[in-house]
Amino acid sequence: MANEEHLALLKQGVEAWENWRRESTIMEPDLKAADLNGADLSGANLRVTNLSAADLSAANLSNTDLNSADLSGADLSRANLSNTDLFTARIRGADLRGANLISANLIAADLRGADLRGANLMSANLSGSNLSDANLSEANLNGADLRGSNFSVSDLTGTNLSNVDMAGAVDFDIVRLKDAILCNTIIPDGSIRDDGC
Template sequence: MIPSPLPTSGTVISEAETCPASFCGVRGYLSNARMPGCDLSAASLRGADLKWANLAECNLRVADFESADLFHTTFDGSVMDHGRFVGANMFGANMNEVSAKEANFTNAYMKDIAMEEGNFQGALFWETFMQRAVAIDSDFSEALFHNATLTGGSLEGARFDRAEITHSLLNGTHLSNTRFSGADLADSRFTNARLDNTDFTGAMNVPEHLRRLIEKKAGSTP
């Protein structure tokens, strides 16, 4: 039997088609591939070149994208729970309305990423670079951010309930109507962050500079 060919640059895979089994270990060149609705659950795509690829509405549960090039890749509407994106280049990627519960984004480069209305509960953002990320109305409850950079981002309406946000930078980030209920904020920086209607109820280890900002916003200090 002749094996199924691997998808290549510009490949189009029809919606809801399961990708060939031989694809589940490819490191190849898949830039601009079109694979909406495909099933790549548990696939190994370590180091794959997926620049500008379309993986919208895909099943990516437990898929491994470690060190993959995901520059401007589209994941909108995909299920990425427990996915692995360690060290991936995700500059300008689109991850709107995804489910990425307990996914691992350690050391990922996520500058200018769009991740609105997504579910990132319990996800890991260890030393992740997310400058100017747009994550409006996303859910990061119980996620872990350590040494993460979220400066200049738009996180309005996002939820960080019981999240750990330690040694991280949120300077100049828009946090209007954002919720940090019960979050651990140890040694994180919020300099010049916009805090209109931001909820810090029950937050722990609130840095002194942030405490002053909160009090000033509440009118407790001149």
């Protein structure tokens, strides 16, 4: 469960939270399993915060610093994560259905087993991320950077992969690509695919 003091501070608003983070010696706030459904946390410093199993559904996390945060098993369905920094974040098994991740930084993020069905990842940077066993069906990855990502057993059924760079992606040969849009898409071997343009 979440540390009650940390949760109470965050619920006072981003300004109160930021003041506490600047003055506190606590490096890893504990918001595990916190109920933050629909919360406005835009621009908050949640770096290295434990948000595992938290309910962040429909929350506004745009422009938030979630660098190295633990979001394993969190509910982020319909959340706004546009322009959010999720560098090396642990998002394993999280629910991101219908989430807005436009231009999010997901470099080297752990998204193993995450549910990203219908998520908007347009222009997101997922280079070096682990998407093994993730469900990206019907997601929008138009213009995303997927260089060096791991796609082992991931589902890209009906996914928009237009203008995507997948050079050097791992285990791409066993990905489900039924009805995926590959228009001006650089696949792992460096060639360009134009299926479904």
